[in-house]
Amino acid sequence: MTISIHGLAVSRGIAIGRAVIVASSRVDVAHYFVQADQVASEIERLRQARNAVAEEIVKVQQSLQELGPNDAHPELTALLDVHLMLLQDEQLTSGVKHWIVDRHYNAEWALTTQLEVIARQFDEMEDPYLRERKADLEQVVERMLRFMRGVASPVAPGEQGKPNQDSPAEVPLVLIAHDLSPADMLQFKQSVFAGFVTDVGGKTSHTAIVARSMDIPAVVGARSSSQLIKQDDWVIIDGDAGVVLVDPSPILLAEYGFKQRQGEVERERLSRLKHTPAVTLDGQKIELLANIEQPEDAAAALKAGAVGVGLFRSEFLFMGRSGKLPDEEEQYQAYRRAVEGMQGLPVTIRTVDVGADKPLDRGASRAGDDHLNPALGLRAIRWSLSEPSMFLAQLRAILRAAAHGPVHMLIPMLAHASEIRQTLVLVNRAREQLDNSGMAYGHIKLGAMIEVPAAALTIPLFLRYFDFLSIGTNDLIQYTLAIDRADEAVSHLYDPVHPAVLQLLASTIEQCRAKGKGVSVCGEMAGDVSLTRLLLGLGLRSFSMHPSQILAVKQQILRCDTSRLQTWAQSVLAAEDPAALMTD
């Protein structure tokens, strides 16, 4: 029977595939396909891991016996027996083989997939003793994974297999997880998955943002999806409607298959706009920039016809590093790759914005965060100013990258004049340090993000110090409406066209334009085609969004006449319920 689960639509399109349930703690395991002739060596790696762990356990048992009967810890000996038994368990070994042989999963992926299958069976057991054996199984698998980590896969990255439509074993796969951190999502960027579903998360959570940048269908906040969906279930993800259909009927499969093909035709049609200049009917030139997370995303930005990068979220270089943050040289190389990748077009590098729903490491995830209220805590520029030597290293790296092409530097989350002044002092100090060491660096334009209401209400202060402003609507909405952007429980209150948000946006744009300073929007509003007319009507001429959204927004721009939109936008701005006027 088909079950439908409702969540939040975060990334467009339809994905149809088999479910891969991934426990949040297992996402750092590599997921790739092996070629048919590599299947035997993957099984051999597993066999070696199993034997090595068994040997380890036997050694511990022997050393316990040598302690003599008084110190032998009978419970521990019994537990080790259980571990040995689990290791040899037929369901584990034959199940893992199945994923490798029939599905061509790499060994680690096969092992964690089978762990999920068995763990669910343990969860359903009535007997509490047996239920608790799940933790033992997890320990055994963790030991095998640890062993395999030390023994590199013979499958080099370039030799990995691709899903093959002809093989029933390699149908598209969709990933189902309780939660994924933004860093986890990034790991999946080059992955085999055709779509994502998570139980938690809001529409503009950073996890959703990365899903969108991957341009594959995704639904977040789908509550208990990771419990309701089983490994290998057929699943349809409707990323436009925010619906997940589990075990769909043949009629539904046909209907969604048709929608999927229609989407592909639409994309193909849009791709013809790549070289068309973004100019409105009344001749207004609009700047369409790309948001990127990694230097390698520059290629997608160019492919979509972006005229530059409006937001490089540099924090993705800092996440998932187990505390070992990238040094100046590593950052310089990454920024330089982005600059060179954009082939002479400007790159706006935002200084690190960690904290809130972007923890540096998975261990410090939201729930376990030791800050009471991380979104209001030590985040973005606040964190940078509290770590001046780290910040100086980043500033130097950005300045050095500017020697290779046009670079703008963007500072996140500023709210206080003192923060602005401290930042400028550090930028100057970074220049002096480079002068002293004789390192080459380039000229940068310096910009501030407007994403805290306090900043939006003191624009003249910002215009005094900065060359340009960029409005981060994701946070501006979060902080104006007191709605945690990553919490699906309040996502219905997260309203981009709330009158308060629109007023802050409109007045920021207007003041920048009056002073002849550049202003863009780089939050998710910029890539939302249903808001393009409104933003144009409010005077916005520069939009920064995921490369995947650029052509659809451009199509909308080509149909607009800004002189007409201006009056309409003013009426939206004055309305008690602006959303009601949005379809006019």
Ligand code: PEP
């Ligand atoms: C924003 O807040 O709108 C923004 C672009 O920054 P981030 O989404 O990375 O917080």
Ligand code: MG
């Ligand atoms: Mg922000």
